[in-house]
Amino acid sequence: MKCEIEFLPVGTGSKAGDAIVVRYGDVAGYSLMLIDGGHVETGDNIVAHLKKNFGPFPVLEHVVLTHSDGDHASGLRTVLSEIPVRNLWMHIPWFHAEDTRLLFFNKGIAAEALAKAIKAEYPVISELYDLAVAGGTKIFAPFQGEAIGPFRVCSPAREAYNYLMPQFEKTPEPDQTTIEAASMWLGKESLARKLIEAAKTALQGWVKETWDGELLKDGGITSASNESSVILYGSFENDERVLFTGDTGVNGLRWAAIYAESVGLPLQQFTFIQIPHHGSRRNVGPTILNRLLGETKPQFTPPRFHAFVSAPQDDARHPRRIVLNAFARRGGSVMATQGQRIVHWGGFPARPGYNVGETLPFYTDVEEYA
Numbered sequence: 001m002k003c004e005i006e007f008l009p010v011g012t013g014s015k016a017g018d019a020i021v022v023r024y025g026d027v028a029g030y031s032l033m034l035i036d037g038g039h040v041e042t043g044d045n046i047v048a049h050l051k052k053n054f055g056p057f058p059v060l061e062h063v064v065l066t067h068s069d070g071d072h073a074s075g076l077r078t079v080l081s082e083i084p085v086r087n088l089w090m091h092i093p094w095f096h097a098e099d100t101r102l103l104f105f106n107k108g109i110a111a112e113a114l115a116k117a118i119k120a121e122y123p124v125i126s127e128l129y130d131l132a133v134a135g136g137t138k139i140f141a142p143f144q145g146e147a148i149g150p151f152r153v154c155s156p157a158r159e160a161y162n163y164l165m166p167q168f169e170k171t172p173e174p175d176q177t178t179i180e181a182a183s184m185w186l187g188k189e190s191l192a193r194k195l196i197e198a199a200k201t202a203l204q205g206w207v208k209e210t211w212d213g214e215l216l217k218d219g220g221i222t223s224a225s226n227e228s229s230v231i232l233y234g235s236f237e238n239d240e241r242v243l244f245t246g247d248t249g250v251n252g253l254r255w256a257a258i259y260a261e262s263v264g265l266p267l268q269q270f271t272f273i274q275i276p277h278h279g280s281r282r283n284v285g286p287t288i289l290n291r292l293l294g295e296t297k298p299q300f301t302p303p304r305f306h307a308f309v310s311a312p313q314d315d316a317r318h319p320r321r322i323v324l325n326a327f328a329r330r331g332g333s334v335m336a337t338q339g340q341r342i343v344h345w346g347g348f349p350a351r352p353g354y355n356v357g358e359t360l361p362f363y364t365d366v367e368e369y370a
Contacts, residue, residue, distance in 0.1 A: 001025055001150060002347030003236045005272060008049060009337045010038035010071070011312035016278040017071035018310045019046055020244070023054075023348060024150050024236070031061040033149055034079065035232070035244055036072040043078025050083060053351060058083060062148050065090035065128070066229040066246030068168070073124045080131040088132045089142040091228065093165050094119040103166040103182065105173040114172070121170035142230045144259055151232040152265065154256035155248065160228075167224035207368040209325060211299040215366060216326045218285035222249035226277055231256040233265050240271045240346060243292070247277040253288045268294040272344050275309035275327060279319020279336070281367070284326065293330040299362075306344050307332035313339040321363040334360045 003024045010017035017038035023030050032054060037043055050058040063085050065073055079085070097115035101107075104114065119126055132139050142148065144157040156164070163182055166174040209215045229246030231253070236242065245253065253276070257267060270293065276283040293305070307327040311319045324334050335342045335357045342357040343350075 001236050002030075003150070003234060003240060003242055003272075004346045004348040005242065005308070005344040007308050007310055007337050007342045008038070008042070008045060009313075009339050009341055010042050010310055015039065015071070016310065016312050016315070016318055017042060017075075018066070018246070019075060020274075020310075021046070021049065024234075027348060031149060032058060033062040033064070034060050034076075035064045036066055036246070037063075037075030037077075037079055039071055040074045040078075043075030046075060046079055047082045060085045062087045062089060064142060064148060064230055064232070065125075066244075066248075067091070067225055068093060068122060068125055068170075068228075069225055069247065070124060072246070073128065077124065077127055077131060080128060080135060080137065085132070085135065085137045087140060087148075088128070088137050089140050089146075089148055089230070090125065090128065091141060091161060091230075092125060092129060092139075093122055093168065093171065095141075096162055096165055099162050100166050103163070103175055103178055104171075105175045107175070109172075118171055144255075148232065150236065151234040151242075151244075152263075153230060154233050154259045154265070155231040155252045156228050156255065157259075160251075160255060164224040164228045168228075169223065169225065205368045206365045208364060209322065209366045210364070211329055211362065212296070214286060214296065214326065214329065215369075216281060216284070216286055216322050217369065218250070218287050220250055220280075220282035220285055222247070222277060222280065222282045226283065227252045229276075233260055235265070237347065239269070241266070241269050242346075243270050243273045245274045245276040247283070249276070249283040250285055250288050253284070253292060257288070257291050267292055270305050272306045272308070272346070273327075273332070275307050275319065275323065275334070278311050279309045279323045281320045281323050284323060286326065289326055289330060293327070293332070296329045297331050299329075301331065303328075303333035303359075304331040305333070307334045308342055308344065309334070309336045311336045311338050320367055322366040324360055325363055325366060328360075328362050336360060 018036040226247040229248040
């Protein structure tokens, strides 16, 4: 089985997002999968792209919404309205009200009232659910261990999602004391919203970085919603191994690594990996990258995997050069959308009209930490 991966351009300025079309199977018989749908306007672009490249009546076997943020979910409304979708995989926050009620500050609220309050904050997810039901699309929750076509969900586990959801920016006020206690089994401090806000620093100046002098730091903190992103691992012919990461952070990547190793899915052998969260330095660090990809290779070693990142045009913050360098020094050939589509053919023949994307260089000037 082959696997073609196409990142569509999403966003301009600082307006990032993800929309990834996956074709798996063979030329004579394949299935289509969509991972995330970008912004509202992205939906029209996805529909047009599918019809142009896969016939006037394409069918999506699977649609995966990695997490509930608008830059991943909004465009899926158009997709579900105009393209037949057999299976929709997404987390539905209000379905977890009963299991998470004690992690919220208001202990007196009934589960039904809590679910109603949460649902009111997620109109896009609610609309996607209604569209799927109306269109006869099957809806599944993408938790650890589930198979989505040729992919395995490595993160999040249901228990991890239940821990994270009360800390989403749109959910009611969490009980931080209870969450701190619950975080002990996760081996990580709470992703408190106040810590997340503190991590959102302005772009600083530039500093020199060498191949052997990595400046990327461990300890980055991303939002709880980002950490809940679905991480997918796929194995294909010719030892092709693929990892999709959404907007996950260090916690999600660590959970995925632990699970993959527990079920015999090898790490450090990827031929394709998605750089998380548009290349933010809050989502990766040297330790987790060494675990997933291996140690730094000598400079000028031929690349051994592709690393794609969804990033808007004209954004000084994303992708961070310090992150791109981190993937490059571990063997990655790094490419970014930045207004263009980029494709990993994965054994499928190249389609007419497609240019080979530009591999980004190793940067000697990178962003300075605050």
